[in-house]
Amino acid sequence: MNQYEIAVLYHPDLEVDLSKAEEKVTKIITGNGGKIVKTDNWGKRKLAYIIKKQEFAVYVFYTVDIPGDGVKKVENTLNITDEVIRYLIVRPDLKKIAKAEADKAEKAKKAAERGDRGDDKDEEDEKE
DSSP, rough: OOOEEEEEEGGGGGGGGOHHHHHHHHHHHHTOOOOEEEEEEEEEEEEEEEETTEEEEEEEEEEEEEHOOOOOHHHHHTTTOOTEEEEEEEEEOHHHHHHHHHHHHHHHHHHHTTOOOOSSSOOHHHOO
């Protein structure tokens, strides 16, 4: 199974009762052999441009383990789902993500050794 990230933009009117739409998308994913690892709900946000006469959408991101042939089936089903305005399915580069996290941890460790506060203020600024 491969790991994918699925970004789903739901219709803004569903913000109040998003659970039914999320259950529908979850059922689509699990029905095609997938397993949802993580869900991240960003809430209602303004779109960069109008999509299907809507200026806002509810952003929800899913991290999913799913076989490659199941991805096409999920795409086809999401394409005709009324609650979904737009979706994007990508396969993250896990090696680059791990390297970035390791670099971030190393940078934080070096900053802690130097005694940096992390707020980017110089001591001279505080004296003034």
